[in-house]
Amino acid sequence: MSKICVIGTGYVGLVTGTCFADLGNRVVCLDVDESRISRINDGVMPIYEPGLEQLVEQNVHSGRLTFSTNPQEALANAEFAFIAVGTPSGVDGEADLQYVRSAAESIADNVDHPIVVINKSTVPVGTGDWVTDVIKKRRGGTPLEFSVVSNPEFLREGSAINDFMNPDRVVLGSTNREAANQVAQLYLTLRCPILVTDLRTAEMIKYASNAFLATRVSFINEIANMCEELGADVREVSLGMGYDRRIGHAFLDAGLGWGGSCFPKDVKALAHMAVLHGTHPQLLQAVMEINRNQRRRVIFKLRKALGSLNDKVVGVLGLSFKPNTDDIREAPSLEVIHLLLNEGAIVKAYDPQAMENAKAMFSRITLCENPYEVADGADALVLATEWNEFKQLDFERICQLMRRPLILDGRNLWDANALRGMGFTYYGVGHSTQANGE
Numbered sequence: 049m050s051k052i053c054v055i056g057t058g059y060v061g062l063v064t065g066t067c068f069a070d071l072g073n074r075v076v077c078l079d080v081d082e083s084r085i086s087r088i089n090d091g092v093m094p095i096y097e098p099g100l101e102q103l104v105e106q107n108v109h110s111g112r113l114t115f116s117t118n119p120q121e122a123l124a125n126a127e128f129a130f131i132a133v134g135t136p137s138g139v140d141g142e143a144d145l146q147y148v149r150s151a152a153e154s155i156a157d158n159v160d161h162p163i164v165v166i167n168k169s170t171v172p173v174g175t176g177d178w179v180t181d182v183i184k185k186r187r188g189g190t191p192l193e194f195s196v197v198s199n200p201e202f203l204r205e206g207s208a209i210n211d212f213m214n215p216d217r218v219v220l221g222s223t224n225r226e227a228a229n230q231v232a233q234l235y236l237t238l239r240c241p242i243l244v245t246d247l248r249t250a251e252m253i254k255y256a257s258n259a260f261l262a263t264r265v266s267f268i269n270e271i272a273n274m275c276e277e278l279g280a281d282v283r284e285v286s287l288g289m290g291y292d293r294r295i296g297h298a299f300l301d302a303g304l305g306w307g308g309s310c311f312p313k314d315v316k317a318l319a320h321m322a323v324l325h326g327t328h329p330q331l332l333q334a335v336m337e338i339n340r341n342q343r344r345r346v347i348f349k350l351r352k353a354l355g356s357l358n359d360k361v362v363g364v365l366g367l368s369f370k371p372n373t374d375d376i377r378e379a380p381s382l383e384v385i386h387l388l389l390n391e392g393a394i395v396k397a398y399d400p401q402a403m404e405n406a407k408a409m410f411s412r413i414t415l416c417e418n419p420y421e422v423a424d425g426a427d428a429l430v431l432a433t434e435w436n437e438f439k440q441l442d443f444e445r446i447c448q449l450m451r452r453p454l455i456l457d458g459r460n461l462w463d464a465n466a467l468r469g470m471g472f473t474y475y476g477v478g479h480s481t482q483a484n485g486e
């Protein structure tokens with residue numbers, strides 16, 4: 049059993065702290081946001097993550113997990129301090145490290161015992177050395193026995209607990225191998241490969257992994273766009289490719305592209321690092337451009353079917369950047385809605401989990417209670433997020449409710465032929481270019 053402090057109670061920190069507690073450690077999750085900590089202490093989660101509420105409740109009840117806004121209390125006796133704060137994109141796409149700096153300085157101000165500081169947040173290559181320097185400078189002449197370890201997270205929103213408990217690998221990087229080995233002990237029970245390397249290599253593994261996954265998606269989306277013009281079916285192309293063990297089936301689904309708080313930020317930050325260090329990230333630039341273009345193609349298809357979109361009613365199903373999360377950051381739906389509003393369209397939308405976040409984001413669209421309200425009177429229905437509850441809608445009812453039976457299936461969720469058989473004009477992504485499927 050180790051004493052762990054996790055700084056930051058967002059998508060990464062809250063899951064990391066709770067899971068470490070569930071593994072038997074004593075964990076204090078620290079945040080500067082009083083209201084956030086108060087809500088968590090009342091059992092109200094700040095994020096939607098399947099299984100999290102119950103896991104927090106179990107571990108708080110067991111006494112292994114507590115939440116605090118007091119750094120002295122949270123860091124007292126901590127053997128490990130995980131920095132799991134946000135690293136949002138700055139103006140040029142670089143990672144904004146102001147919160148990492150605050151966390152590092154908080155450790156320097158409140159710890160006078162040996163401690164291992166772990167960067168869990170996604171931080172630019174070289175940040176481990178920078179955190180070491182921040183702490184040393186903050187301590188001034190007062191010595192502190194500490195080491196910095198990079199331990200990037202590979203958690204997917206919507207499956208974060210499972211991803212923590214069943215990792216494909218744990219990556220650790222440090223200038224102090226003993227410190228990395230101490231952190232490795234925390235993960236031994238998970239029985240997964242643990243790669244111990246240097247700081248910069250560990251930091252690069254995180255960026256390279258996310259950038260590669262984003263590249264796969266943009267690759268299949270570029271193939272999808274070719275399929276639309278060449279009369280092939282990208283879903284079958286993806287299936288045929290994936291049987292090759294070197295390719296695999298994962299992250300090869302064409303659609304509206306990638307969003308979320310990670311891929312966009314990480315790909316931009318990696319490209320920025322490249323430019324700052326004199327290399328030209330032409331592949332990453334193309335990966336980002338293809339992704340942006342997937343949103344625009346929705347508008348092209350709607351214009352093709354409806355002509356001008358001015359005053360047309362367009363329903364959008366799904367606002368979160370992917371299913372099983374309430375996170376709408378950089379969601380494809382946001383860009384699609386922005387483009388629709390720019391064309392004078394009237395937009396209605398619904399999402400199973402992201403409505404609260406959507407209310408804060410959108411003032412010029414109608415937020416509905418369910419998919420049928422979205423379809424009512426609509427000239428077109430766009431699927432932006434492939435939530436399970438959208439799979440088996442009552443399409444006979446939807447067809448009657450809509451002003452025009454036009455569907456743009458942004459995630460290839462539905463059966464094109466079945467919908468056409470009901471009288472819908474159907475557009476997918478990467479197959480049956482013609483609305484009626486010729």
Ligand code: UDX
Pocket residue numbers: 201202203204205206258261265298299300301302303304305306307308309310311369370
């Ligand atoms: C990602 C990485 O998977 C995770 O390892 C890292 O720690 C954080 O970033 P996340 O952003 O939660 O996780 O979502 P992910 O499931 O990776 O999907 C990212 C985006 O790609 C989503 O918008 C999703 O819709 C899109 N996507 C994914 C596709 O468009 N096609 C695919 O085949 C897979």
